[in-house]
Amino acid sequence: MQVFYATQFVLPLPPGHRFPMAKYQLLRDRLAAERPEIRLQQAEPASDGELALAHSPAYIKAISDGSISPQAMREIGFPWSEAMADRARRSVGATIAACRAALRDGVAANIAGGTHHACADKGGGFCVFNDAAVAARLLQAEWGRSRARPLQVAVIDLDVHQGNGTARIFRADPTVFTLSMHGQKNFPFRKEASDLDVDLPDGCRDDEYLQALEQALAELERRFEPALVVYLAGADPHEGDRLGRLKLSWDGLEARDRRVFDWAFQRRIPLAFAMAGGYGVRIEDTVQVQLNTFRVAAQYWQRWQNQPR
Incomplete structure (x- = not known):
């Protein structure tokens, strides 16, 4: 299973910053040590032209050359640096590569990504560029060169925070269906x-969450026929998350992942996933949630390989 990363590009964050940057390298190290069926590959940066499929040229330039205002950077939550701008491009590039690989192999992943708060002309909530939006638009452009019908893409966003940026970018686009389940x-x-928002109460536990997910997937299928799924597999619904406010257990999160992968596999819909948010009181818990997602994903990737071509 192909997995793309940009963990070597680490943001120079000030001491005490609440974003858990170390989780990406910790996850990559554990994947390399524990999952021999995974092929780790360094991501290439998204180009200006690729980013412009979902972002305004003025915003891309401001991020790239550092002319973005301090107020805009405060909304993103990171200090500007060349490393920040480069990493943001590579995070998008990793999701682009994962989507291409998923269309070939059934399942692929980005170790980071899921930057769903980024809008066309601004970022927010630790999100600079919207990787799912850029990847969806680019894959649609590539798909359209050889096919009469546009590539229908479903973004299944199960981060605990609403995917507001993704919703805004695609609000008038009938070829992309945005599903967000969030606190x-x-x-x-x-x-x-x-296109479909599922609002969850504080303290939501496994049974209630999984029932809501089942209903959401049924509604997605009733209204849309995707040929590609981009899955944001946030770790932050976990009961040990500092920012999540939900109460999903380890088993509940694994059941969530298994349901999404199974839904896509049963319908033969390729699926690319990104890790999105995770702010565990213990960073090891966030990494374990994400590692569990990769374990489930690898099982479904293997099932894809066993299908007749």
């Missing part, structure tokens, strides 16, 4: 309208 009272406090 009703959590960030962002001003939500955008996804």
Whole structure:
């Protein structure tokens, strides 16, 4: 299974910054040590032209050359640096590569990504560029060169925070279906309208969550026929997350992942996934949630390989 990363590009964050940058390298190290069926590959940066499929040229330039305002960077939550700009491009590049690989192999992944708060002309909530939006638009452009019908893409966003940026970018696009299951009272406090929003109460536990997910997938299938799924497999619904406010157990999160992968596999829909948020009180818990997602993903990747071509 092909997995793309940009962990060598580490943001120079000030002491005490609450973003857990170390989780990406920790996850990559454990994947390399524990999952021999995974092929780790360094991501290439997304180009200006690729980013412009979902972002304004002025915003891309401001991020690239550092002319972005301090206020805009405060909304993103990171200090500007060349490393920050480069890493943001490579995070998008990793999801692009994962989507291409998924269309070939059934399942592929980005170790980071899931930057769903980024809008066309601004970032927010630790999100600079919207990797799922850029990847969806680029894969649609590549797909359209040889096929009459456009590539229908479903973004299944199970990060605990609403995918407001993705919803805004695709709000008038009938070829992309945005599904977001998130904490009703959590960030962002001003939500955008996804194609399907599922608001969850604080303290939501496994049974309630999984029932809501089942209903959401049924509604997605009723309204849309995707040929590619981009899955944001956030670790932050876990009960040990500092920012999540939900109460999913280890087993509940594994059941969530297994249901999404199984839904896509049963319908023969290729699936690329990104890790999105995770802010565990113990960073090891966040990494373990994500590692569990990769374990489930690898099982479904193997099932894809066993299918007749």
